[in-house]
Amino acid sequence: YAPLLTGAHAYRATIAAVEQTIAKRVGREMRARRVVLSAWSAGFVGVAAALSNEAGSAADAVILIDGLHAPRNDRAAFEAQLDPFLKYARLAAAGERFMFISHSSIDPPDFASTTESAHYLEERLEGRPEAVRREDAFGLELVWRSSRGNFHVRGYAGNDKADHCAQLALLRDVYRTLGGRWGTP
Numbered sequence: 442y443a444p445l446l447t448g449a450h451a452y453r454a455t456i457a458a459v460e461q462t463i464a465k466r467v468g469r470e471m472r473a474r475r476v477v478l479s480a481w482s483a484g485f486v487g488v489a490a491a492l493s494n495e496a497g498s499a500a501d502a503v504i505l506i507d508g509l510h511a512p513r514n515d516r517a518a519f520e521a522q523l524d525p526f527l528k529y530a531r532l533a534a535a536g537e538r539f540m541f542i543s544h545s546s547i548d549p550p551d552f553a554s555t556t557e558s559a560h561y562l563e564e565r566l567e568g569r570p571e572a573v574r575r576e577d578a579f580g581l582e583l584v585w586r587s588s589r590g591n592f593h594v595r596g597y598a599g600n601d602k603a604d605h606c607a608q609l610a611l612l613r614d615v616y617r618t619l620g621g622r623w624g625t626p
Contacts, residue, residue: 526562530565
């Protein structure tokens with residue numbers, strides 16, 4: 442995913458392609474007013490590439506659904522991989538952007554889990570996840586949450602493929618929240 446959004450030119454070309462596709466469908470010129478970068482699972486790599494350039498870091502919102510990882514055994518690489526997300530999370534916490542991250546309880550053996558990665562961002566923003574118990578879409582069991590400004594993290598129980606896939610159901614509610622914030626249906 443990273444090569445598709447690496448560099449400002451690639452990012453802008455992607456936005457232009459989306460605008461052209463929609464314009465063709467509706468029969469008139471279209472321009473993106475707001476840009477949301479969202480990813481599930483390994484797609485976070487594309488979002489990282491976009492956030493690593495000035496054009497992409499201007500996106501209005503970032504949504505990561507059970508997809509924020511980093512190397513586990515190399516602290517410098519861990520921090521470097523999460524740096525674009527930390528910078529964006531700071532903007533969201535200050536109310537300048539919107540960021541939503543969900544994570545499962547899957548603990549992969551070869552790299553830092555989505556839980557470890559999300560908690561790192563929370564800690565760097567001086568936040569602390571709050572333990573909760575609530576059932577969300579598709580029977581997902583919410584066990585952790587934290588919010589600071591427009592930076593939101595939700596942690597879910599479950600440690601298998603079905604739990605990972607079920608998190609896609611969260612997108613509808615997050616997009617609805619964004620629509621409400623922006624005054625769009």
